[in-house]
Amino acid sequence: MNPELQGRVFAPTAPYLVGREKIREFARAVFASSPINTDTDAAKAAGYSDIVAPPTFPVVVQEATLQQLLSEPDAGIDFSRVVHGEQRFSYTRPIVAGDELTATLSVTSIKTLGGNAMVTAESTIVDAEGEHVVTAVSTLVVRGDDA
Amino acid sequence: MKVELGEVVAENTYSLTRDSLVRYAGASGDFNPIHYRDDIAASVGLPGVLAHGMLTMGFAVQPVVEWIGDPGKVLDYQVRFTRPVVVDPLEGASVTVVAKVGALDDSHVRIDLTVTVNGSTVLGKAQARVSLA
Numbered sequence: 210m211n212p213e214l215q216g217r218v219f220a221p222t223a224p225y226l227v228g229r230e231k232i233r234e235f236a237r238a239v240f241a242s243s244p245i246n247t248d249t250d251a252a253k254a255a256g257y258s259d260i261v262a263p264p265t266f267p268v269v270v271q272e273a274t275l276q277q278l279l280s281e282p283d284a285g286i287d288f289s290r291v292v293h294g295e296q297r298f299s300y301t302r303p304i305v306a307g308d309e310l311t312a313t314l315s316v317t318s319i320k321t322l323g324g325n326a327m328v329t330a331e332s333t334i335v336d337a338e339g340e341h342v343v344t345a346v347s348t349l350v351v352r353g354d355d356a
Numbered sequence: 357m358k359v360e361l362g363e364v365v366a367e368n369t370y371s372l373t374r375d376s377l378v379r380y381a382g383a384s385g386d387f388n389p390i391h392y393r394d395d396i397a398a399s400v401g402l403p404g405v406l407a408h409g410m411l412t413m414g415f416a417v418q419p420v421v422e423w424i425g426d427p428g429k430v431l432d433y434q435v436r437f438t439r440p441v442v443v444d445p446l447e448g449a450s451v452t453v454v455a456k457v458g459a460l461d462d463s464h465v466r467i468d469l470t471v472t473v474n475g476s477t478v479l480g481k482a483q484a485r486v487s488l489a
Contacts, residue, residue: 231383238383239414240370243421245428255426264421264430264484265414272385289400293409295436295481303428 274314324353366419436480
């Protein structure tokens with residue numbers, strides 16, 4: 210694990226167009242029952258322009274940023290030793306179908322604890338206008354050789 | 357909406373099967389084989405095929421969404437993954453979620469989630485901040 214990764218900011222990901230059927234597929238997979246996740250009429254009645262993604266949906270967009278981190282040549286992260294430690298989503302507004310989202314990853318902290326390294330990776334997700342939508346923060350535990 | 361500190365606002369139990377894991381893999385794009393292949397799970401020293409942590413995080417907030425009635429009112433949601441959820445090929449796994457009011461002010465409430473399998477908690481510091489407006 211390369212400690213110089215701390216503070217590194219990666220290139221923004223290619224825009225991700227949030228599809229209505231993708232939201233429905235994701236909603237079903239996480240046992241979501243709210244009609245606002247699946248029914249455009251219910252979503253519009255609640256004041257949204259289209260169906261709303263479940264709270265953990267940004268993980269789909271964040272995935273591309275974590276791939277950037279793991280494939281960074283000098284990162285020294287062995288994927289088979291990575292365990293997901295913590296996750297957080299902090300919203301400015303909900304994600305709705307039709308959003309075009311771009312994520313920018315920064316490595317905010319690297320800590321070593323025993324033989325393990327803890328990497329905190331923050332993906333800032335903005336819409337087509339550049340306005341903040343949600344920040345997804347993952348803490349990954351990279352197990353050391355002896356762990 | 358009137359709520360009180362410590363009040364249990366929602367609870368639910370989710371039955372996970374291997375089908376649930378395959379469905380979540382497809383929906384999320386996380387195709388790590390420890391979530392569907394026993395041989396690979398065993399080869400890396402796991403007690404069995406595990407549910408995706410993000411799947412558990414994903415449904416654990418659903419009782420809160422049902423209670424507040426709008427997924428867009430969840431402003432902040434965080435968890436720690438403290439114990440893996442092993443999904444038996446025949447029996448699956450049963451995950452219980454209890455959602456309790458942990459803090460509140462005039463316009464927001466913090467819901468604390470207790471998420472357990474067979475009485476053992478699998479998520480730590482699982483908290484959702486919800487708008488009451």
